[in-house]
Amino acid sequence: MPSARAWFPYRKPTDACELFAFAHAGAGSTVFSGLREALSGSCVALVPAVLPGRERRLRDAPHRDLPSLLAEFESMAIADEFSAFTGDYALLGHCSGAIVAFEIARLLEAAPCRGPRLLVVCSCLPPPLIRDTGTSRLPAGELFARTAELGGTPDALLADPEFLEMLERPLRADWELFDGYAHRPGPKLKTPILAVRGVDDPDLPAADLERWRDQTSGGFSTLELAAGHWALADAGAAVLAREIPAVLGEPRG
Template identity: 70%
Template sequence: MSTASAWFPYRDSTSDFEVFAFPHAGAGSIAFSGLRQALAGTGVALVPAVLPGRERRLRETPHRDMDALLADFEQMAQADGFAAFQGDYALLGHCSGALIAFEIARILERSPCRDPHLLISCSCLPPTLIRDTGMSHLPTAELFSRTAATGGTPDALLADPGFVEMLERPLRADFVLFDGYAYRPAAKLATPILATRGPDDPDLSADELRVWQEQTTGGLSTMELGSGHWALTEAGTARLAKEIPAALYAGRGA
């Protein structure tokens, strides 16, 4: 069984808020290094999740099924008495990580812990609109070619055969998980949602972004940031680092 410290090894209990963040397909905690640094000194700590099959959990088998990932998370949280979620916190996900964050918010709202103050979805379709990307079935070269086109991984790294070999297992597993996702209707979240998209994202329109409203009674805010499908550009990160603390402190004072 995995542990809370395995999932979230970089916690900061001295902050006013912790934002538990789930990265895009194939990525690890380093994907959030810019946002983590940008939030320093705001009272909000970015706590990136380390999922199986990457970084210090490299030898673990990455999940290829959402139900299995959620069962692993819930078992971990129950064993820990939901201790990580008794304070003031939010959830954030980038691309496919936002789908994981949404499903984890559902778990936490029905569990003996505090509800999240906010769910932040960056560059992700609402769960009712998730469609098969076809990425999970692509040959290796085409998989990485299309991944490079999103701007999420530096070309220099993708030119390194050793890096490609290491990344392919979690990357492909994440796309299998995402493409196999089946939305199950349930009670709406009470947690408010902040949903973002790039102004020229070909995979997520402004109208589609607003469909996140169907998932919460807590209200939806939307914003455009980043470039294309990639939210965590330098400018996008800087804007998020202002928006997240403002939303969290305003919500706590409401």
């Protein structure tokens, strides 16, 4: 069974609030490099998750549905006695990673550990509005073209045949997970939510972003960045790096 170290291999001892971050479909930890750098020196330390089928876990089969991914996460956390989630921490997800982060927040609120201090959801419709996009069933070329349209993956990599061959398995699995997602109504989170969108994102209108409010009984705020769907480009990362510590406020005891 994968360990907490496998899920969070770049985690280091810190007194800061840890921000466990989940990337969009097919992406790995490097997509958060800009945000992690922008947060350096603040009260927040970004810790990217590495999911099965990518980076150090390339040989692991990627999950094609969210329940199996959550089951692996829960088994890992139980075996680790939830030690990664006993201090100050928050969760962040971008696009499909926001749904993963949301469902993990639900799981952790019901677990014998501290709940997250904040859930940051970027460039993602609220759970009840998620629909099957059909992207997971596209031929490889169209799948890569759709991924390129959303941003967040360097053009040079998308032009590299060897990279694309390696990318297709986790990318298609992630889209299957997202396309197959079915929201399960349940108690609202107690965790506050910061919902983020790029002002030029055609897939996420401001009115839909506001509906994340319905998922929490805690605080709720929104942030619009000068960006498209890929909201964590350099300028967006700098703004978000100021906003997250501000929303968190003083570390709790």
